[in-house]
C-alpha cells in the first residue's frame with residue numbers, strides 16, 4: 001500500500017496510473033502536480049487525484065512514491081525542483097518514452113543516479129493527451145519496461161515492479177541502451193512515418209481531395225500522427241542517435257522498394273509482401 005503517491009504530470013500516463021492504482025486499492029492519497037490549472041482541477045473533479053499543486057517540491061515532500069509522467073523535455077527541471085526535498089527513502093520512477101536521456105538528467109542534477117530511482121516506460125498509450133484521456137485499464141495486459149542501473153536499490157525495483165503489476169501490466173527488465181534501440185525501431189520510427197506521410201500529403205496542392213478519398217488503411221496507419229507534437233519533439237531529441245539510424249535504414253528500404261516497383265519486378269515485390277505479412281501475422285497472433 002502506498003500512503004502518499006505524487007504524480008508529476010497528470011496527463012494520459014500519470015492519470016491512468018493514478019486511476020489504476022486507485023481502482024486496485026493500492027494507494028491512500030494522491031497528490032498531482034502540473035502546469036495546467038484546468039487539467040489539475042479536472043483531475044481532482046474526476047477523483048484521479050485528491051489534491052494538487054503547481055510546485056514539484058511541495059508534491060514530493062511527504063510522498064513515499066513519486067511518478068514523473070511529464071514530457072521528456074521537462075524531466076531535468078523537475079529533478080532539480082525536487083532534489084532538496086526528497087526524503088532518502090522515497091522511491092522515484094518515471095514513464096518517459098526514452099530512458100538514456102532521463103538517466104542522464106538524473107545524473108546531471110543529483111551528481112549520481114539515486115539508488116531509489118527506477119527508470120521505467122509503459123509500452124501502452126494512445127494518440128490522446130491530458131487527464132481527460134486517461135483510463136484505469138490502459139496498462140492491463142500491456143508491457144512495462146524497467147531499466148534499473150547497477151546502483152539501483154533492489155527493494156526500490158521490487159516496489160516499482162509491484163506497482164505496475166497492480167495496474168495489470170507485465171514487467172520486463174532491460175538495459176537503458178537496449179531499451180532505446182528497441183523502442184526506436186518499434187515505436188519511434190512508426191510515429192515518424194505517420195507524421196511524415198500526413199505532413200507530405202497535407203502539403204500537396206490538392207490535399208483536400210487526397211484526404212477526402214483516403215480509405216481505412218490511411219486512417220489506421222496515420223492514427224498516431226494525431227499524437228502530441230511536444231511529446232514527440234522531445235522523444236526525437238532524446239533518442240536522436242538510435243532514431244536517426246533507424247530512419248536511415250528505413251529510407252534505404254524505401255529506395256530499394258521504389259527501384260523494385262520502377263523495374264516492374266513483381267516476383268521481388270511478392271517476396272517482400274509475403275515476408276512482411278507472415279511477420280505481422282505472427283506478431284498479431286503472439287499478442288493475443
Ligand SMILES: NC(=O)C1=CN([C@@H]2O[C@H](COP(=O)(O)OP(=O)(O)OC[C@H]3O[C@@H](n4cnc5c(N)ncnc54)[C@H](O)[C@@H]3O)[C@@H](O)[C@H]2O)C=CC1
Pocket residue numbers: 008009010011012013014033034035036039069070071072074077078095096097098121122123124125126127128129130131228231235
Ligand atoms: N502518450 C503515450 O501514449 C505515452 C507517453 N509516454 C511518456 O509519458 C510521458 C507523459 O506523456 P502523456 O501522459 O502522454 O502526456 P500528457 O500531455 O497527457 O501529460 C503530461 C503532463 O505533464 C505536465 N507537464 C508538462 N510540463 C511539466 C513540468 N515542467 N512540470 C510538471 N508537469 C508538467 C502537463 O501539464 C501534462 O499534464 C512522456 O514522457 C511520454 O514520453 C509513455 C508511454 C505512452
Ligand SMILES: O=C(O)C(=O)Cc1ccc(O)cc1
Pocket residue numbers: 096097122123124125126127187224
Ligand atoms: O498510440 C499508440 O498506439 C502508441 O504507440 C502510444 C505510445 C506512445 C509512446 C510510447 O512511448 C508508448 C506508446
